[in-house]
Amino acid sequence: MSKLKILFTYLKFRYRHFPTREKLEAYQQKKLKKHLAFVTEKSEFYQKYAGHELNDFPIIDKGIMMDNFDKINTVGISKDEALEFAVNAERTREFDSKLKNITVGLSSGTSHSRGAFLVEKTETEKWAGFVLAKFLPHGILGTYRVAFFMRANSNLYESVGSKNIQFEFYDIYADMDKNIEKLGKLGADILVAQPSALLMIANALDEKKIDIHPETVISIAEVLEKEDEQRIKKSFGLEVIHQVYQCTEGCLAATCKCGTLHLNEDIVFIEKEYIDDQRFVPIITDFERTSQPIIRYRLNDILAERKIPCPCGSVHTALEKIEGREDDVFIFNGKDKDIKIFPDFIRRCILFAGNIRDYRIVQQIDGNIVIYSDIDDKMKDKVVNEFKKLAEDNHFELPEIRFEKYTYDKNRKLKRVERLI
Numbered sequence: 001m002s003k004l005k006i007l008f009t010y011l012k013f014r015y016r017h018f019p020t021r022e023k024l025e026a027y028q029q030k031k032l033k034k035h036l037a038f039v040t041e042k043s044e045f046y047q048k049y050a051g052h053e054l055n056d057f058p059i060i061d062k063g064i065m066m067d068n069f070d071k072i073n074t075v076g077i078s079k080d081e082a083l084e085f086a087v088n089a090e091r092t093r094e095f096d097s098k099l100k101n102i103t104v105g106l107s108s109g110t111s112h113s114r115g116a117f118l119v120e121k122t123e124t125e126k127w128a129g130f131v132l133a134k135f136l137p138h139g140i141l142g143t144y145r146v147a148f149f150m151r152a153n154s155n156l157y158e159s160v161g162s163k164n165i166q167f168e169f170y171d172i173y174a175d176m177d178k179n180i181e182k183l184g185k186l187g188a189d190i191l192v193a194q195p196s197a198l199l200m201i202a203n204a205l206d207e208k209k210i211d212i213h214p215e216t217v218i219s220i221a222e223v224l225e226k227e228d229e230q231r232i233k234k235s236f237g238l239e240v241i242h243q244v245y246q247c248t249e250g251c252l253a254a255t256c257k258c259g260t261l262h263l264n265e266d267i268v269f270i271e272k273e274y275i276d277d278q279r280f281v282p283i284i285t286d287f288e289r290t291s292q293p294i295i296r297y298r299l300n301d302i303l304a305e306r307k308i309p310c311p312c313g314s315v316h317t318a319l320e321k322i323e324g325r326e327d328d329v330f331i332f333n334g335k336d337k338d339i340k341i342f343p344d345f346i347r348r349c350i351l352f353a354g355n356i357r358d359y360r361i362v363q364q365i366d367g368n369i370v371i372y373s374d375i376d377d378k379m380k381d382k383v384v385n386e387f388k389k390l391a392e393d394n395h396f397e398l399p400e401i402r403f404e405k406y407t408y409d410k411n412r413k414l415k416r417v418e419r420l421i
């Protein structure tokens, strides 16, 4: 692990600043040109696009990526080889091992088949530098204890450890009560975890089971809902909960000091496929990824743009929020066509009904809705009424709504609004 490289990347990200949007875009074009030249030379899949503009490259998705895995990657690793290696690492929980000096991860697919992703060692170092640059409150010379909760370990994250920066890894597959107890003993200056784990820790704080005072709390991996964010802020006594919007395809956005998510347009070029005047599906081209090029890769996510500029003054696109996955848009029967309803509107049926803390709303394959929440009959009626209003306003036929006890499988990502397919 090269500390010099981390430091260099750290400085680059910390102090690379674009005073105008034009300067940022000019920088992107320069990086794109260089990167596309590399990709068309090294990747068999992209060879035939040599000399072409980005617009000429095909838009791909996870399916196409996995089908052409062997030809797309530039390091001669086959899909079977990568999958076998990654599955084995998950099973034995030995995440330090590398295949041909490449870190292989398994992406937890929801709707699609599982996928593998490749990250080179140098890229790992870049990533570490990026995390340090974005979130260390006192820069790299401060002393920090970082508590990192994650679904499965990966040596991506452990690589950040150094003399004055200590990384404590908490496996969320393990007993969470024990994890929280350990966290209470060790403390943390920076706490990184997915919202579901942050909520559990917030509860432990509220119940005075632990007493920790992290200066920075960073939410990762799952969508952080506004009302959960409020709860976490309150329990930790913080003004801002930071977020990293990240997927196996890269780190796409991170919060600024004001708590606004900005796209990382200095690493990733993002084309926006608008679905209304505010929401878009991102198509990403990552000009730092070399082992597994990510070129015009269409994500399954819906992002909502922020209409007013962020007070921080950044020229990077600001987001209002991450709406959720495109697959989680609910589909209802309209008069003569399907009516699509964004997760945000489904969520509001709960929010408008009253103060409901824990809930999940799932649209089943048959189109019916199951609401998992521990609420009384009066509240259930209110929720149903909200759905009736939604159906009237949008002219769709309201399916059956059933209530169940609140449950959630911690081995999966917590999603408040989900459509099964």
Ligand SMILES: [Zn+2]
Residues within 6 Å of the ligand: 256, 257, 258, 259, 260, 262, 310, 311, 312, 313, 314, 318
């Ligand atoms: Zn900002």
